[in-house]
Amino acid sequence: MAFTTELERDSALNLSQAAVGCEFQIKQLDGPSCKQLREIGFCEEMRVRKVSNGRNLICAVCGTRLALSHKLAEQVFVTAL
Amino acid sequence: MSTGENNALPKVALVGHPNVGKTTLFNQLTGERRKVGNYAGVTVEKVSATIFTPHGHQLELVDLPGCYSLTPESPDERVTRDVLLGDFAEEARPDLIINVVDAASLERHLPLTLQLIELGLPVLVALNQVDRAEAKGLRLNPQVLSDELGVPVVACQATSGKGVVQLKQALRFPLPPAAERRWKGSAALEHAIADLSKKLEALGMERPEVHALQLLGDTDYRVKVQPKLPREAQIAAREAAAACIKENLVPEDEIIKLRTQTIRRAITAAAHTMGNEGETLSDKIDRAALHPIGGWFFFAAIMFAIFWSIFRFAEIPMHWVELGVGYTKDWVGGLLPEGDLNSLLTDGIIEGVGAVVIFLPQILLLFLLIGLLEGSGYMSRATFLMDKVMAQVGLSGKSFLPLLSGYACAIPGVMATRSINSNKQRLLTILVLPWQSCTARLPVYAILIPLLIPSVLGQTTMMFFIYFLGTGTALGVAWLLSKRIGVGEAAPHFLLELPPYRLPDFSYVFRHVLDRGLAFLRKAGSLILGIVILLWALGTYPKAPSGEEQDQFNYSAMGRIGHFIEPVVKPLGWDARLGTATLASFAAREVFVSQVAVSFAVEEDEDDEDAFRAQIRTAMTDSRKPDGSPAYPPLTVFSVLIFYIYALQCLPTTAVVQRETKSWKWALAQLAGMSLFAYLAALIVYQGGSLLGF
Numbered sequence: 001m002a003f004t005t006e007l008e009r010d011s012a013l014n015l016s017q018a019a020v021g022c023e024f025q026i027k028q029l030d031g032p033s034c035k036q037l038r039e040i041g042f043c044e045e046m047r048v049r050k051v052s053n054g055r056n057l058i059c060a061v062c063g064t065r066l067a068l069s070h071k072l073a074e075q076v077f078v079t080a081l
Numbered sequence: 082m083s084t085g086e087n088n089a090l091p092k093v094a095l096v097g098h099p100n101v102g103k104t105t106l107f108n109q110l111t112g113e114r115r116k117v118g119n120y121a122g123v124t125v126e127k128v129s130a131t132i133f134t135p136h137g138h139q140l141e142l143v144d145l146p147g148c149y150s151l152t153p154e155s156p157d158e159r160v161t162r163d164v165l166l167g168d169f170a171e172e173a174r175p176d177l178i179i180n181v182v183d184a185a186s187l188e189r190h191l192p193l194t195l196q197l198i199e200l201g202l203p204v205l206v207a208l209n210q211v212d213r214a215e216a217k218g219l220r221l222n223p224q225v226l227s228d229e230l231g232v233p234v235v236a237c238q239a240t241s242g243k244g245v246v247q248l249k250q251a252l253r254f255p256l257p258p259a260a261e262r263r264w265k266g267s268a269a270l271e272h273a274i275a276d277l278s279k280k281l282e283a284l285g286m287e288r289p290e291v292h293a294l295q296l297l298g299d300t301d302y303r304v305k306v307q308p309k310l311p312r313e314a315q316i317a318a319r320e321a322a323a324a325c326i327k328e329n330l331v332p333e334d335e336i337i338k339l340r341t342q343t344i345r346r347a348i349t350a351a352a353h354t355m356g357n358e359g360e361t362l363s364d365k366i367d368r369a370a371l372h373p374i375g376g377w378f379f380f381a382a383i384m385f386a387i388f389w390s391i392f393r394f395a396e397i398p399m400h401w402v403e404l405g406v407g408y409t410k411d412w413v414g415g416l417l418p419e420g421d422l423n424s425l426l427t428d429g430i431i432e433g434v435g436a437v438v439i440f441l442p443q444i445l446l447l448f449l450l451i452g453l454l455e456g457s458g459y460m461s462r463a464t465f466l467m468d469k470v471m472a473q474v475g476l477s478g479k480s481f482l483p484l485l486s487g488y489a490c491a492i493p494g495v496m497a498t499r500s501i502n503s504n505k506q507r508l509l510t511i512l513v514l515p516w517q518s519c520t521a522r523l524p525v526y527a528i529l530i531p532l533l534i535p536s537v538l539g540q541t542t543m544m545f546f547i548y549f550l551g552t553g554t555a556l557g558v559a560w561l562l563s564k565r566i567g568v569g570e571a572a573p574h575f576l577l578e579l580p581p582y583r584l585p586d587f588s589y590v591f592r593h594v595l596d597r598g599l600a601f602l603r604k605a606g607s608l609i610l611g612i613v614i615l616l617w618a619l620g621t622y623p624k625a626p627s628g629e630e631q632d633q634f635n636y637s638a639m640g641r642i643g644h645f646i647e648p649v650v651k652p653l654g655w656d657a658r659l660g661t662a663t664l665a666s667f668a669a670r671e672v673f674v675s676q677v678a679v680s681f682a683v684e685e686d687e688d689d690e691d692a693f694r695a696q697i698r699t700a701m702t703d704s705r706k707p708d709g710s711p712a713y714p715p716l717t718v719f720s721v722l723i724f725y726i727y728a729l730q731c732l733p734t735t736a737v738v739q740r741e742t743k744s745w746k747w748a749l750a751q752l753a754g755m756s757l758f759a760y761l762a763a764l765i766v767y768q769g770g771s772l773l774g775f
Contacts, residue, residue, distance in 0.1 A: 039149040041189035062186040065579035
């Protein structure tokens with residue numbers, strides 16, 4: 001499920017960079033904490049809304065608010081809806 | 082608690098994510114009759130009850146610790162996995178699983194449902210929070226979902242009791258058969274599962290296919306040491322996974338992909354969204370509660386309210402306890418003739434235990450308030466806010482709740498560290514937690530502070546300083562230790578669910594508070610009772626030939642021990658009495674007060690604890706050294722105070738730390754480290770103060 005090239009990964013939008021208040025679809029999870037992210041509810045093709053930024057950011061997945069660090073958000077790749 | 086008596090009963094386990102309403106449903110199904118115990122070998126709470134189905138069958142219902150998946154991160158989740166896999170020797174495998182699922186958040190909850198079905202056990206899905214899902218514009222068809230998952234699905238709303246009867250009716254006998262796995266993998270994956278199953282069967286393992294799937298689907302389960310799993314099984318699984326990877330198949334990725342596809346298919350068939358979710362009440366509250374600046378005011382106001390109410394409201398029941406102790410002492414004293422037995426019961430047991438039980442109201446109130454904060458959903462927000470502060474010293478936001486509990490009592494605080502995912506951060510939190518000023522220190526402060534400062538405002542400021550010093554030291558030491566332990570590199574990233582705000586489940590909170598209260602009373606009735614009897618005996622025997630109370634202390638075994646250790650405590654400015662009182666309170670710091678009272682032969686005033694403390698203070702103020710100077714000048718009192726702020730002096734805490742860290746090394750290192758720290762701090766205060774001319 002990983003990106004095939006570094007360029008592809010670097011040019012994709014991740015949840016850490018995504019704009020607050022917008023809705024996205026999770027395209028891919030890529031990084032060492034995928035398992036942890038999947039367990040709490042981040043899965044490919046799910047919709048996610050970024051609620052706030054900060055040291056830890058907040059987003060809404062399936063009507064549930066989840067707080068996560070930027071390091072984790074960088075492993076969630078999204079596309080704008 | 083052993084389940085021995087229920088061995089013959091069919092066992093039903095409640096399984097679901099944390100915060101999904103599992104406990105509320107448990108209470109609805111059982112009518113709140115429950116037994117609380119521990120799973121053998123781990124300090125994970127086991128909650129169970131015996132219930133009757135509408136058809137008259139009796140069964141045991143077990144509320145398993147909440148988990149997001151069967152690939153666990155914390156000790157609680159590991160218990161759930163091991164019990165469900167049947168690997169927990171002391172705990173029978175359930176006969177049926179009730180999987181509690183949040184109807185409003187199916188995509189997040191169904192991955193666990195699929196994993197449970199794959200265990201080969203009958204599963205019944207309780208589709209909870211259907212009212213919330215409908216309010217969000219979600220239309221669900223439980224029958225279609227049931228067809229998709231191959232297991233019965235019952236819609237319910239645990240908070241209002243809706244659907245609970247239907248859920249009970251679904252627990253009919255014979256229990257439904259286990260459903261088949263809902264997905265079929267590629268030929269290579271299916272071959273790997275079948276092949277590994279055969280190898281596990283040859284190793285004599287029960288449920289080989291279930292274990293094979295678990296081993297191929299969870300890297301940690303096959304790589305990290307698992308006490309409940311044979312090493313040979315892990316070796317076989319690693320070989321199987323390596324063979325798959327050679328064929329460009331990562332088994333865990335493939336399994337996740339197949340589960341995700343199955344879930345998407347089920348949701349598409351069974352759920353329809355009728356409209357978009359608008360801004361909820363939780364969102365509106367969060368705008369204030371999580372505001373970068375306003376959120377901190379909100380937080381500070383809540384913390385202030387907690388501490389204010391503890392000191393303001395707990396006074397009333399504390400006075401009742403005081404009166405109760407006084408009357409009991411009078412009554413028992415009147416029943417028996419004067420003598421050693423009378424003295425043991427009244428001066429030893431009732432007075433000693435009473436001096437500890439008096440703090441029960443404060444402990445109960447703090448746990449009640451913490452329980453309400455947790456139940457309302459605000460505690461997760463506090464954890465989120467505090468992560469910024471905690472991260473500066475190497476701790477996690479999840480260390481906040483244990484540290485807050487530490488203000489009441491270190492023991493539940495240490496136990497609450499189980500929610501911290503990183504072992505190193507958890508250890509660090511446990512190591513510094515006893516520096517939080519717990520309520521057991523309050524009686525010591527109540528004696529010492531008025532000796533230093535007469536004004537009420539000054540005393541309040543001093544209390545604030547004590548709390549600040551304790552917490553400040555805990556955070557400072559955490560920062561220093563985090564570098565040594567190497568927390569930085571290993572700390573997992575912050576990830577936390579912020580549940581919607583809601584009314585707390587009051588019955589659950591009250592029950593929890595009651596459990597804590599009973600645990601405290603058990604401690605007072607066992608360890609502290611033992612210590613007070615021992616102290617009474619050491620202070621009473623051998624009897625002074627003169628028969629005078631004033632001579633008794635010096636003549637007694639306790640007085641002799643005090644004189645023996647005097648050279649050690651002299652550099653702190655202490656005399657034999659203070660040395661003995663500190664030595665006596667090494668296992669439980671609360672004992673300091675009764676020991677000082679015994680050594681000054683102060684009789685407790687049964688109606689007035691304040692007068693009793695005032696008498697102790699007068700006795701201390703009036704004490705003179707042989708040269709006529711005061712025996713306890715302010716600098717000495719300050720040195721004692723500093724020692725009590727920093728010393729561990731709590732045997733049950735050391736026992737719990739050993740149990741939680743599974744290491745005597747850490748428990749004893751903490752005891753030795755904190756005692757030495759306290760001694761050095763008191764030494765520096767006294768010697769430094771003396772040099773400066775105080």
